[in-house]
Amino acid sequence: MAKTKQPLTHTQVNQAKPADKPYKLTDGGGMYLYVSVAGTKSWRIDYPAPLTKKRVTITLGKFPEITLAHARQLRGDIKYTLAMGQDPRKVKKDDERQQLLESNNTFAMIAEEYISRQTHLSSATHKNNRRYATYLNKVLGDMPMNQIKPIDVLDACRAVESRGYLETALKMKSLAGQVFRYAVQTAKAERDVTQDLKGALKEPPTKHYPAIIDPFRFGQMLRSIDDYNGSFEVKCALKLMPMLFVRSGEMRYAKWSDFNLEKNTWIFTPRKTKRKMGTSLIVPLPKQAVEILSKLAEHKRGEFVFPAIHTTVQPMSENTMNQALKRLGITGDTHTIHGFRASARTMISEQLKYDDKFIELQLGHRVPDMHGRAYNRAQFLDERKKMMQEWADYLDELKS
Known part of the structure; x- marks a missing residue:
């Protein structure tokens, strides 16, 4: 069948029928419609490769998915690519690779x-x-x-x-x-x-956890904890929380390997602030805490000091201690486990008259000096040891 010398029309493309052999209907500029023996119609373009000048072929797509107008647009893109000194085959492969990357990179x-x-x-x-x-x-x-x-x-x-x-x-x-x-x-x-x-979203109002700061009422709560008749491990956790005032998650995830009961220390890196401060927090253990932990060590179940009830590979759940307080009649609108931190911060300052920077450091907070530099968590350790022991003794006084 003779080749068409004039640009193709949509009617010619649409009515092209299969023959005994594949044939081409030329549209110009190296582009043509390739008609297979089976009747499949596809747009192709021949062009000289930029470096070798060897004639190569690119398939643009099948008709009717790629219309005549669309094929001519693709031909124009290829002509532009060639004019820029680039090989359309490489550009096409790069585009396909990018599309594949993006489809797997959502x-x-x-x-x-x-x-x-x-x-x-x-x-x-x-x-x-x-x-x-x-x-x-x-x-x-x-x-x-x-x-x-x-x-x-x-x-x-x-x-x-x-x-x-x-x-x-x-x-x-x-x-x-x-x-x-x-x-x-x-x-x-x-x-x-x-x-x-940064700053594009609204900040939620500051959330203050309910906390008892009245010494008399705090003493009543401590006596209630001493009378707790639930799990021994939970009771020990409840007794240590007001004494050490760490975050509840830090208590739950405490590991025996972080404690040195001979040197009366607990050293760990707070997960909440480790990216900001980097160094570990040293918790001086008053003698009362060492006594509780020593008794607890006799019932050790795995690496966690306070493992979950039904497994030793997970720590105690985050609701366990708050639920224990509720069993003692201490509701969430009166005092929470997190509230022990606020209680200690207030009462150590007001009742024991300690410098706020010692308290804030022991809370694991970032405390800047007069030059705006943050104190290292290991600083003022002697003062904090004294403060923690005096605080534990003060709690005993409140209970009595």
């Missing part, structure tokens, strides 16, 4: 990969992170990492913020930042776009 996929690798986190934190990721995925899930802009993350967070969940929105932004930093470290993104969102 926010949802990278977030799942990141969360799955955080094996050191508690099950509760894992559960929360997956919940935050679910909310983020509603907007970002199918988007390639390198196409996500700050406004996209902000839209995902504000969808939750607008419903009044201010803290959840902030947690979502924080998780998105972690995912982006992981993507940067694994060469799947160029930067953390959440850095442009």
Whole structure:
């Protein structure tokens, strides 16, 4: 069959029938419609390779998926690429590789990969992170990492913020930042776009945990704890919390390997602030705490000082101690486990008259000196040892 010398028309393309042999219908500029014996029609273009000048062929796609007008547009793109001194085959392969990379590099996929690798986190934190990721995925899930802009993350967070969940929105932004930093470290993104969102979300009102700070009422609570008739391990945890006033998670995750009962010390790195301060927190143990821990050591069950009731490979759950307080008639609107920190901060300052910087350091907070530099957590250890023993003695006085 003779080749068509004039540019093709849609009718010619549409009515082209298969023949005994494959044939071409030329449109010009090296492009033609290739008709197979089976009747398949595909657009192709021949051109000289930029370096070798050898004639090569690229298939643009099949008709009717690729129309005549679309094929001519693709031909124009190839002509432009050649004019720029580039090989269209290489450009096409690069585009296909980029599309494949982006299809396997969505926010949802990278977030799942990141969360799955955080094996050191508690099950509760894992559960929360997956919940935050679910909310983020509603907007970002199918988007390639390198196409996500700050406004996209902000839209995902504000969808939750607008419903009044201010803290959840902030947690979502924080998780998105972690995912982006992981993507940067694994060469799947160029930067953390959440850095442009500082101050963009509303801050939730400061949450104050209910805490008893009246000495008489505090003494009554301590006597109630002494009368607790539940689990021995839970009772020991309840007795240590007001004495050592660490965070509840730090008490629950306490490991025997971090304690030296001969030197009366407990040394660990607070998970909440380790990125900001880096150094470990030293908790001087008053003699009362050593006595409790020594008795508890006789019933040791695994690496955790306070393991879960039904397993030794997980620590006590986060609700166990608060539930124990409720059993004693101490409700959440009166006092919480976290409230022991506020009680100690207030009463050590007001009743024992200790310098606030000693108390704040013992709480694991960042305390700047007169030059704005943070004190090391190991500083003022002698003063803090004295303070912790005097505080434990004071608690005994309140009970009596």
